Amino acid sequence: MSGISIFMYHQVGRFAPMRDHRANYCDVDRFRAQLRYLKLIGASVLSMSDALAALQGRRPLPPRAVVLSFDDGCENFHEYALPVLEEFGYPAIAYVIAGMTGGKAEWLAAAGHPTPPLMDWSRLREIAARGVEIGSHAYRHVRLAGLDAATLAHEVTDSKRRIEDELGQAVTHFCYPYGSHDLATMEAAAAAGYQSAVTCQRGAATSAFDPLALPRKGISYGDNALGFAWKLHTKDRPKGRALHRGA
Ligand SMILES: [Zn+2]
Numbered sequence: 001m002s003g004i005s006i007f008m009y010h011q012v013g014r015f016a017p018m019r020d021h022r023a024n025y026c027d028v029d030r031f032r033a034q035l036r037y038l039k040l041i042g043a044s045v046l047s048m049s050d051a052l053a054a055l056q057g058r059r060p061l062p063p064r065a066v067v068l069s070f071d072d073g074c075e076n077f078h079e080y081a082l083p084v085l086e087e088f089g090y091p092a093i094a095y096v097i098a099g100m101t102g103g104k105a106e107w108l109a110a111a112g113h114p115t116p117p118l119m120d121w122s123r124l125r126e127i128a129a130r131g132v133e134i135g136s137h138a139y140r141h142v143r144l145a146g147l148d149a150a151t152l153a154h155e156v157t158d159s160k161r162r163i164e165d166e167l168g169q170a171v172t173h174f175c176y177p178y179g180s181h182d183l184a185t186m187e188a189a190a191a192a193g194y195q196s197a198v199t200c201q202r203g204a205a206t207s208a209f210d211p212l213a214l215p216r217k218g219i220s221y222g223d224n225a226l227g228f229a230w231k232l233h234t235k236d237r238p239k240g241r242a243l244h245r246g247a
Pocket of ligand 1: 071
């Protein structure tokens with residue numbers, strides 16, 4: 001493997017066996033097995049800030065570098081994922097939806113999923129105090145590509161301000177809902193002051209990528225330690241062409 005594998009998780013917990021929508025779920029026992037595997041191979045699990053610094057040459061890129069990212073800010077992150085992360089002493093980033101905290105993941109209903117509760121501000125302050133990085137996942141959970149400029153600015157800039165006001169800390173990392181991005185959304189993220197943004201494009205992140213369109217590797221319900229290892233060591237080459245501002 002080369003570059004940094006930024007793993008993408010959504011919900012972690014205990015779920016009934018499923019055939020559909022598996023990409024949104026990770027069983028907590030499998031999650032623990034995945035982190036055990038990272039420990040076993042001596043992976044360097046980095047915060048998003050340290051990963052970005054390594055990609056930009058501001059610090060050395062350690063071998064077997066990994067980032068653990070969690071989309072949507074579901075309450076089950078706090079209940080299931082965080083205790084396991086702390087067991088291993090691994091950092092993580094949670095991307096939260098500024099206008100939906102304390103509510104439910106209502107956008108999942110359209111696809112026939114349950115709608116789990118989302119962490120509220122006091123919970124987010126708690127996990128931030130426990131060392132979890134907090135990034136923005138926009139103001140609502142909507143596709144950003146193709147939005148008019150004013151709505152786009154609201155989603156990107158106002159979500160950053162809101163989270164910063166509530167948590168009292170800078171928010172410099174962004175995650176495009178549904179991975180939906182184009183050059184306009186990337187420019188909006190730059191204008192808002194984000195230093196990184198992640199997509200759902202598959203691949204390992206390297207310095208060749210625009211930091212505002214970093215690829216990730218999605219972890220799904222079916223990934224036992226073997227499947228996880230497979231994704232870590234392969235799937236590095238990006239699928240499709242990555243967007244790059246000014247390229
Ligand atoms: Zn999402």
